[in-house]
Amino acid sequence: MSDFAANTQTQEAQFGDYVALLKPRVMSLVVFTALVGLLVAPVGVPPVVGIAAILFIALGGGASGALNMWYDADIDRVMKRTQGRPIPAGKVTPGEALSLGLWLSGFSVVMLGLAANLFAAAFLAFTIFFYVVIYTMWLKRWTPQNIVIGGAAGAFPPMIGWAVATGGVSIESILMFGLIFVWTPPHFWALALFMNSDYDKAAVPMLTVTHGRPHTRRMILVYTLALVPLALGLGLTSIGGPVYLAVSAVLNLAFLRGAWTIWKRDEDAAAADHYAVEKKVFRLSLLYLFLHFGALLAEAGLRQLNMGGW
Amino acid sequence: MPITETHEIHHRRLGRNLGVALCLAGFVGLSFFLTISKLRNGGTIEGFDYVPQPEFTVGEGSE
Numbered sequence: 001m002s003d004f005a006a007n008t009q010t011q012e013a014q015f016g017d018y019v020a021l022l023k024p025r026v027m028s029l030v031v032f033t034a035l036v037g038l039l040v041a042p043v044g045v046p047p048v049v050g051i052a053a054i055l056f057i058a059l060g061g062g063a064s065g066a067l068n069m070w071y072d073a074d075i076d077r078v079m080k081r082t083q084g085r086p087i088p089a090g091k092v093t094p095g096e097a098l099s100l101g102l103w104l105s106g107f108s109v110v111m112l113g114l115a116a117n118l119f120a121a122a123f124l125a126f127t128i129f130f131y132v133v134i135y136t137m138w139l140k141r142w143t144p145q146n147i148v149i150g151g152a153a154g155a156f157p158p159m160i161g162w163a164v165a166t167g168g169v170s171i172e173s174i175l176m177f178g179l180i181f182v183w184t185p186p187h188f189w190a191l192a193l194f195m196n197s198d199y200d201k202a203a204v205p206m207l208t209v210t211h212g213r214p215h216t217r218r219m220i221l222v223y224t225l226a227l228v229p230l231a232l233g234l235g236l237t238s239i240g241g242p243v244y245l246a247v248s249a250v251l252n253l254a255f256l257r258g259a260w261t262i263w264k265r266d267e268d269a270a271a272a273d274h275y276a277v278e279k280k281v282f283r284l285s286l287l288y289l290f291l292h293f294g295a296l297l298a299e300a301g302l303r304q305l306n307m308g309g310w
Numbered sequence: 311m312p313i314t315e316t317h318e319i320h321h322r323r324l325g326r327n328l329g330v331a332l333c334l335a336g337f338v339g340l341s342f343f344l345t346i347s348k349l350r351n352g353g354t355i356e357g358f359d360y361v362p363q364p365e366f367t368v369g370e371g372s373e
Contacts, residue, residue, distance in 0.1 A: 012322055014325050014326060015326045015330075016325075018326075046347045048343045048346075048347040049344065049347055051340075
């Protein structure tokens with residue numbers, strides 16, 4: 001049976017490897033925030049339409065992940081954190097990742113247009129374009145502000161979820177976008193403070209490398225200060241309420257305190273306790289975002305019982 | 311000619327093939343329920359059968 005000889009390499013790509021191309025962990029954040037955006041909107045959608053819309057938004061996010069892995073395969077090979085990804089590991093060829101990404105992009109956009117509305121579909125298409133072209137191809141390797149602007153791609157899903165239900169944009173959806181957008185830099189830079197040697201090797205400009213670590217510590221505080229009014233302001237809109245505001249106040253105090261401590265510390269102190277504070281703030285930032293959107297969901301649930309909201 | 315022999319690749323690719331099959335089946339199911347849901351919620355449908363359709367008939371004297 002020598003006619004199958006070309007397919008006898010040991011590194012056969014399994015179904016899971018194609019799933020890994022779609023960055024399932026990023027996808028879970030997309031699903032969660034898009035779902036909240038959809039559920040807190042003042043207009044309801046039939047459950048099947050909602051499920052389908054979330055699925056296609058997630059698929060669009062996954063498609064942009066595959067395109068990102070196709071384009072970044074060269075730096076993924078160098079960085080320890082990403083060496084196990086399907087392309088650097090030799091399981092999936094770059095061409096396969098490219099075609100999977102392109103097909104899924106088109107498919108998810110068209111299907112979202114059919115399931116929900118054209119505005120939401122156009123928004124999803126723009127998000128994929130933004131993440132793949134603006135962030136991955138253009139900004140990531142060029143400017144240390146890559147995280148700031150790239151964060152916008154991760155911030156669009158709740159706006160798309162909102163657009164699925166309402167067919168448009170509003171102050172509430174813009175503030176949900178703002179919350180993730182301004183949250184991303186302090187979240188990511190806290191991570192960069194305790195593991196940046198990887199980005200050094202790959203020559204990706206990271207703020208910690210280009211502007212130094214003290215500057216990064218200052219920027220974490222600056223962005224956290226900008227984040228507080230956005231997070232609290234969201235609580236004063238129609239989707240907020242006392243529960244959200246209480247949760248937000250506690251989280252913002254904790255996050256601010258963490259950012260302040262990071263700013264006050266120098267490298268010697270951080271190295272002495274193996275970046276304990278930075279790691280703690282990074283974990284806190286994950287909880288911060290999760291609980292903010294969880295609180296929005298809780299308010300929407302309470303409103304159903306005529307208890308939540310203002 | 312029917313495939314009478316199975317090759318080792320059929321076993322090796324079983325997971326992939328099953329995965330693709332499940333995805334396709336899921337998509338078929340989703341499309342079906344999406345259609346039902348859209349129709350139930352006021353989607354329009356025209357049954358081109360023997361039921362008279364007023365919008366296609368020209369009113370008397372409206373030449």
